[in-house]
């Protein structure tokens with residue numbers, strides 16, 4: 033039986049009286065792509081941060097490749113091993129890229145940290161290739177790159193450690209629509225080539241349609257609906273999912289009717 037890349041079981045996380053994550057469970061099969069959708073404040077980022085290990089859960093369990101991710105890691109080797117399991121790509125790569133470090137140097141730094149004994153020259157080329165960055169970009173600093181190129185660098189750096197799971201939190205939200213499409217295509221190609229599983233977090237139902245096999249819909253920290261992406265979007269069973277679909281701007285769109293539906297929910 034294939035081992036699941038990621039299993040999340042009964043996660044809870046409260047901030048004071050706010051239940052940010054309230055009994056969230058899902059499974060990401062090896063090489064699969066699972067979307068988490070929901071409006072702002074529904075608990076998507078908190079879930080992602082718990083999965084990655086940037087945030088602790090009050091309750092619940094995260095397993096990678098069938099093994100529990102330990103709550104606390106002691107020592108450098110354990111921390112690095114843990115980081116190699118799950119990597120995260122954020123909405124704004126500016127915040128995760130060092131402004132003074134060029135693209136190639138940043139990749140080398142990551143590779144040196146995780147694989148000190150390997151020769152990195154070939155691997156750097158491979159990574160740049162994989163994310164569609166030419167050798168000309170290799171020496172560029174983050175500010176000399178476009179938003180799309182910076183996100184490619186962030187993806188390359190995440191891939192460098194050969195993770196089992198990539199968590200993408202609104203990773204294309206800040207990009208122009210045409211650049212968004214390029215990055216989504218790139219992510220689809222990379223998944224095919226590498227078999228890395230994606231946990232793809234977005235408020236955008238158009239995006240989730242492109243890059244996920246399954247989705248969970250979150251509202252107020254809870255999962256209200258889950259299933260194959262195409263099915264959920266074609267025939268949503270929960271009123272909140274229907275509301276999200278209605279809320280996508282299109283011709284004939286009626287924001288006031290949507291507001292009324294929201295009040296009735």
Ligand SMILES: Nc1ncnc2c1ncn2[C@@H]1O[C@H](COP(=O)(O)OP(=O)(O)O)[C@@H](O)[C@H]1O
Nearest residue numbers: 047050052070071072073074075076077078079
């Ligand atoms: N560090 C924090 N301290 C206090 N409240 C938080 C913190 N992080 C998230 N929250 C709250 O938890 C809820 C879920 O937030 P978040 O996970 O960021 O949702 P999303 O990513 O879906 O927009 C929100 O009400 C948010 O204000």
Ligand SMILES: [Mg+2]
Nearest residue numbers: 073076077078
């Ligand atoms: Mg968020």
